[in-house]
Structure formats: C-alpha cells, structure tokens
Amino acid sequence: MTGFGKRLRDLRVGKKLTQKQLAKIIKISESAVGMYERGEREPSFEITGKIAEYFEVSVDWLSYGKTVEFKDSIEELNHDIDLHNISDILNKYNLKVDGKQLTEEEAKGFLSFVRANRSLN
Structure with a gap:
C-alpha cells in the first residue's frame, strides 16, 4: 500500500465508509477506489482534489504526506495581518477550525490571539 493509498484508506475507514460509498460520493468506480x-x-489531479475536498485535507498531505508547518503559517499570517481587511485574509488562507470556515469575528479573535502569543515569546 502506497502512502497515498494508506492515507486514503485511513480517511475512508475513519468516516466509516465502504469503498462503494466513497466511489459514489466522488463519482468514480468502486474498483478505482480499491486500486488507489x-x-x-x-488518481488524476482532479480526482485527488475531490477526495481532498471531501475529507477536508490538503492535496499535498493526501498525495505526499506533507503539511505546512504551523510556525511558517503564523509567520506568513503575521506579515499580512490587518484586522480591517479580514475578509481578504479569510479568502487567502481559508482559515478553518474542525473543517468549518471561520466567520470574520472568529478570524479576528484567532488573529488577535496569534498576535498576543507572539508578543509573549
């Protein structure tokens, strides 16, 4: 089993889906899921994207097991933080908690928290 295959299987099993159920959701054949x-x-990049979107993971993680380092993300965010322009930040970084997009108020709170904790270090 490849890294991609193992991650896909772990995600599918974690959601208690059969290969047939996942195939129907992604609109591919059951045998394709098994072969993946x-x-x-x-899978094609398009199918990889559909799978990543369904399971709310990044294509990089699904394909290669790579994740963005939290520290790097925070430093990049810190350069762009302007609480008056929060909708642009939400669009650029797609900030989510538990798979749900943050509201502007939640994002403001998160970014304020990041700023406060950075100043403590």
Whole structure:
C-alpha cells in the first residue's frame, strides 16, 4: 500500500465508509477506489482534489504526506495581518477550525490571539 493509498484508506475507514460509498460520493468506480488504496493506480489531479475536498485535507498531505508547518503559517499570517481587511485574509488562507470556515469575528479573535502569543515569546 502506497502512502497515498494508506492515507486514503485511513480517511475512508475513519468516516466509516465502504469503498462503494466513497466511489459514489466522488463519482468514480468502486474498483478505482480499491486500486488507489492498494497503490495499483494513481488518481488524476482532479480526482485527488475531490477526495481532498471531501475529507477536508490538503492535496499535498493526501498525495505526499506533507503539511505546512504551523510556525511558517503564523509567520506568513503575521506579515499580512490587518484586522480591517479580514475578509481578504479569510479568502487567502481559508482559515478553518474542525473543517468549518471561520466567520470574520472568529478570524479576528484567532488573529488577535496569534498576535498576543507572539508578543509573549
């Protein structure tokens, strides 16, 4: 089982889905899901994107197991933080908690928290 296949299987099993159920959701064949999980076939970028979107993970993580370092994200955010322009920040960084997009008020609170904690270091 490849890294992609293992991650896909873990996500699917974590949501208690059968291969058939996932195939229907993603609009691919059940056999394609099985082949992806066994590493016998690689999905197209479009299918990878659909899978990542459904499970609310990044394509990089799903494909390669890579994640963005939190520290790097915070430093990048710190350069762009302007609480008066929060909608642009929400659009650029797609800030989510538990898979749900933050509201402007939640994002302001999060960014204020980040600023406050950075000043403590």
